[in-house]
Amino acid sequence: MAYDPKPTRYPFPKDTASHYIKIKMDRGLKFDKNYPYVEDSALFRFRRFFIFLLLHVLVFPVAAIRLGLKTNGKKNLKKYKDVLKKGVISCSNHIHFWDYICIMRAVKPVKPYVLTWDKNINGETGPLMRLVGGIPIPVGDVRAAHVFGESIGGLLGRGGWLHVYAEGSMWEFYQPIRPFKNGAAYFACRYGKPIVPIAFSYREPGFIRKKIFKQTALLTVNIGEPLYPDKELKAGERVTDLQRRSHEAVCALAGIDPAQNLYPPVYNNSERVDYYTDKYGIEYGETK
Numbered sequence: 001m002a003y004d005p006k007p008t009r010y011p012f013p014k015d016t017a018s019h020y021i022k023i024k025m026d027r028g029l030k031f032d033k034n035y036p037y038v039e040d041s042a043l044f045r046f047r048r049f050f051i052f053l054l055l056h057v058l059v060f061p062v063a064a065i066r067l068g069l070k071t072n073g074k075k076n077l078k079k080y081k082d083v084l085k086k087g088v089i090s091c092s093n094h095i096h097f098w099d100y101i102c103i104m105r106a107v108k109p110v111k112p113y114v115l116t117w118d119k120n121i122n123g124e125t126g127p128l129m130r131l132v133g134g135i136p137i138p139v140g141d142v143r144a145a146h147v148f149g150e151s152i153g154g155l156l157g158r159g160g161w162l163h164v165y166a167e168g169s170m171w172e173f174y175q176p177i178r179p180f181k182n183g184a185a186y187f188a189c190r191y192g193k194p195i196v197p198i199a200f201s202y203r204e205p206g207f208i209r210k211k212i213f214k215q216t217a218l219l220t221v222n223i224g225e226p227l228y229p230d231k232e233l234k235a236g237e238r239v240t241d242l243q244r245r246s247h248e249a250v251c252a253l254a255g256i257d258p259a260q261n262l263y264p265p266v267y268n269n270s271e272r273v274d275y276y277t278d279k280y281g282i283e284y285g286e287t288k
Helices: 042-067 074-079 099-107 118-122 126-131 142-157 183-191 207-212 235-253
Strands: 070-072 088-092 113-116 134-136 161-165 195-203 218-223
Touching (some): 042 099, 042 126, 088 183, 088 235, 099 161, 099 195, 118 126, 118 134, 126 134, 134 142, 142 161, 142 183, 161 183, 183 195, 183 235
Parallel strands (some): 070 218, 088 161, 088 195, 113 161
């Protein structure tokens, strides 16, 4: 039985992909057709090298201690290394401010990129997020979306690793796996790349961590085997099929049986889903 940290810290939105985190700063960046979604300049690579050096020396050890971090499934990265080095997409649930640090630590020495909310890149931590691989998702601009998609294709074509939070937003310490958007499956099918499912699960903290440090849960990163697009299906069906299989794999890795989950299997859907309202008495807020 998966440990459930009983999240009550935040009022979760009705919309399963909505953000409840408030970004105060707007740096005025325009994510249009001229924006370099996947930065590859010499200066950027130079800065990125030193950021990852700092991550390995300081940030990864601190995160491991602070979060009680464990990683399961590293053997899958070794087993399929010849496939993964040709370009891969990973997807996971999004449950902590530091969970991308956990992803980077789990897949090292690979330096992954990650799709992120455009407001994050425009916010106060935007420059740092860019250096660790943040790629803003353009909104409401067809030409920008085209350039964005081509940039993702170029990254994957060079053997890059792209991480996608398929739920669409971060809900801290939320155990159920929310419905997946179809972005990861779409790019996997469009560019013929596998998806590596990754799930964050929780462990109960000991007395000292719980009572003194007020720690909600310890984190485990669970890495699954690659999932491939079914080439026997038509294009649209292929995306939906991979989207569903990815969601099921993340549920299983998190210790959640999809058949026992207290919600209908809704995919690419942002309507209200009251997963555990009756069990926990969680009050869901209005989406802003």
